Amino acid sequence: MVNSVKETRERFEHEKDVLKREMDNMMKGWTKELEAITKDYGQMMKGVDDTIKNNSVKMQTEKFKMQKEITLLKRDKLKLEKEIEAAIQKINGFEDKMYGQPIFDLEVVDQLLDAISDRNLRVGHRETMKNSKLIH
Numbered sequence: 216m217v218n219s220v221k222e223t224r225e226r227f228e229h230e231k232d233v234l235k236r237e238m239d240n241m242m243k244g245w246t247k248e249l250e251a252i253t254k255d256y257g258q259m260m261k262g263v264d265d266t267i268k269n270n271s272v273k274m275q276t277e278k279f280k281m282q283k284e285i286t287l288l289k290r291d292k293l294k295l296e297k298e299i300e301a302a303i304q305k306i307n308g309f310e311d312k313m314y315g316q317p318i319f320d321l322e323v324v325d326q327l328l329d330a331i332s333d334r335n336l337r338v339g340h341r342e343t344m345k346n347s348k349l350i351h
């Protein structure tokens with residue numbers, strides 16, 4: 216009976232060692248797999264981060280260009296409005312000299328300027344961009 220117990224104990228010890236090795240092998244496999252997943256995820260996230268940074272820089276550059284263009288267009292519009300006003304005043308001066316009074320009722324009609332601008336704007340921006348009244 217003592218021999219039977221010793222044999223059983225040895226068999227259990229052997230099975231325990233086998234199971235321990237199998238568990239160690241499984242843990243090593245899972246660890247390697249986890250490391251590979253972590254590495255792949257890190258590389259993927261770095262790529263996403265780089266893409267976001269590049270897109271952000273592009274968007275900021277585009278926004279700056281658009282703001283610059285808007286500023287230039289506003290400056291040009293103001294210059295044209297001043298030239299129109301000066302031309303109207305010049306015509307009024309000629310009328311006064313020639314006829315002693317204004318003959319034509321010349322003034323800038325903002326609705327006409329808005330209509331011209333509306334034709335040049337993209338459809339989505341037509342309602343949001345209206346000419347401000349600068350000439351009176």
